[in-house]
Each structure stands twice: as C-alpha cells, then as structure tokens.
Amino acid sequence: MAAFIILGNICDLILDYYPQMIENGPLITFFEFLSILSDVIYYYYIKYMMEVLYYPYWKISLCIGISLFTSSTLVLIYVLADKDKANSEIGMISDFYLYFKEVHPGLIIGKQIFIIIMNFINFSLSMLNIYYFSPNFILISYHLSKFAKILIDLIKDKPGKLYCLIFFAIQFFSLMIYLEIIELNFCNLNNNTRRNISLRGLLDISGENGRDSTVIDINKDYFIEKLENESQKEDNIEMIRQNTTDSKIISSLN
Numbered sequence: 626m627a628a629f630i631i632l633g634n635i636c637d638l639i640l641d642y643y644p645q646m647i648e649n650g651p652l653i654t655f656f657e658f659l660s661i662l663s664d665v666i667y668y669y670y671i672k673y674m675m676e677v678l679y680y681p682y683w684k685i686s687l688c689i690g691i692s693l694f695t696s697s698t699l700v701l702i703y704v705l706a707d708k709d710k711a712n713s714e715i716g717m718i719s720d721f722y723l724y725f726k727e728v729h730p731g732l733i734i735g736k737q738i739f740i741i742i743m744n745f746i747n748f749s750l751s752m753l754n755i756y757y758f759s760p761n762f763i764l765i766s767y768h769l770s771k772f773a774k775i776l777i778d779l780i781k782d783k784p785g786k787l788y789c790l791i792f793f794a795i796q797f798f799s800l801m802i803y804l805e806i807i808e809l810n811f812c813n814l815n816n817n818t819r820r821n822i823s824l825r826g827l828l829d830i831s832g833e834n835g836r837d838s839t840v841i842d843i844n845k846d847y848f849i850e851k852l853e854n855e856s857q858k859e860d861n862i863e864m865i866r867q868n869t870t871d872s873k874i875i876s877s878l879n
Contacts, residue, residue, distance in 0.1 A: 632796035668760035682752045
C-alpha cells in the first residue's frame with residue numbers, strides 16, 4: 626500500500642495535478658479530501674453491517690435507495706417551489722430550468738433511463754464486491770478509471786510525459802499484490818495472505834497441534850467439528866448446523 630500511495634503521488638507530480646488543486650482553492654481541496662474520507666467510512670460501515678451485524682446486502686441496498694430517493698425528492702420539490710424558476714439567483718435551480726429549455730425532451734428521458742440502469746448495475750456490483758471480497762477492491766475500478774483519464778491527458782496534452790505510464794504500471798502491480806490477487810511466493814511474503822491464514826487455521830483444527838478433536842462455533846447457526854476416520858487414517862472437518870444432526874463435509878485434510 627505504501628508503494629501504491631508513493632507511486633500515485635509521483636504520477637500526480639509529473640502530470641502537474643497538484644498545482645491544479647492549489648488553483649481551485651483550499652476549500653475545494655478540503656472538500657475533496659473530505660469526500661474521500663466519507664467514501665471510506667461509507668464502504669467500510671457497509672462491510673461492518675454485513676459481516677458483524679449480519680444484515681443481508683439487499684436490505685442495506687434498499688435502505689440506501691430509499692434514503693437517496695427521499696433526499697432527491699425533497700430537493701426536486703424545493704427546486705419546483707422556487708417562484709423565480711429559471712431566473713433564480715441560486716445557480717442549481719436556474720441551471721435546472723435552462724437544461725429543460727435547451728435540451729430535447731427525448732434526449733433527457735433517454736439519458737435519465739441510461740443513468741438509472743448504469744447506477745443500478747454499478748451499485749449492485751459494488752455491494753456484491755463488498756459482500757464477497759472487501760471495499761479495497763473498489764480501488765481497482767477507481768484506478769482503472771484514473772488510468773483512462775491519465776492516458777487521454779497524456780495523448781492530447783502531454784505526449785512528452787508518456788514515461789509516467791511506467792510508474793502507473795508498477796503502481797497497478799503493487800495494488801494487485803495488496804489485494805492478494807497476485808501472491809509473491811518467496812521470502813515468506815505470502816505468509817500472511819488471507820488464503821494462507823485460513824489454511825493454517827484449518828490445519829490447526831485438524832489436530833496438527835496435538836489435540837484429538839476440536840469444536841469451534843462459527844455463529845449461532847453453525848459450528849465446525851473435526852471427526853476422525855480411523856479406517857481411512859484421515860480427518861474430516863464438518864460444518865454442522867447448531868442443534869441438528871445435519872452436516873455438510875466442507876473439506877478433508879490428510
């Protein structure tokens with residue numbers, strides 16, 4: 626992650642993005658950093674609700690959708706209630722009415738339908754990403770979009786700085802390592818990846834620490850128990866539903 630951040634700052638310095646941020650003023654810069662912080666809190670709180678509080682992701686999506694719909698409706702009512710309409714002193718309201726005057730209605734409707742569909746797909750994939758992986762994987766989509774923007778800027782305005790793509794490639798490679806999509810299998814660099822930590826946990830459950838049997842509660846519905854099979858000289862690890870005799874063998878370790 627340190628390499629990812631350092632290389633990202635090097636790219637921004639080469640492309641002169643920091644002077645542009647300074648020109649926007651300290652207030653705009655502050656709100657940009659505040660938006661980053663709010664995104665981090667937002668995504669990780671969703672992950673917390675799903676993994677710790679056990680809320681299903683569709684309920685979280687429904688609550689967020691209702692909240693956004695309510696806030697958007699209130700803003701629309703406020704805009705429509707303005708008596709000055711297109712002559713309003715508030716830029717948001719005047720731009721709203723001028724947009725409907727200058728743009729063809731068919732284009733407006735088509736654009737709104739397209740935005741709704743794309744937002745639905747984007748939000749659904751983001752929720753599934755957080756549910757099955759982690760919020761860090763959203764870095765990939767952000768990084769790819771940034772790469773497209775950088776590539777366009779380099780080709781159009783700064784062809785002499787195409788060497789910046791080398792730093793971007795290394796930055797992307799470090800991101801793949803951080804997200805454990807790529808594992809470095811030397812010098813024990815992959816020792817603390819999620820996969821290997823889980824494997825060591827299963828080996829511990831299987832009795833490698835000298836115990837004959839182990840029962841571990843996962844949650845209120847399931848627990849894991851190691852069962853010895855003397856005839857086959859192997860241990861079976863079963864995930865068993867609490868208070869029932871139903872079981873499902875999830876793995877077998879020799």
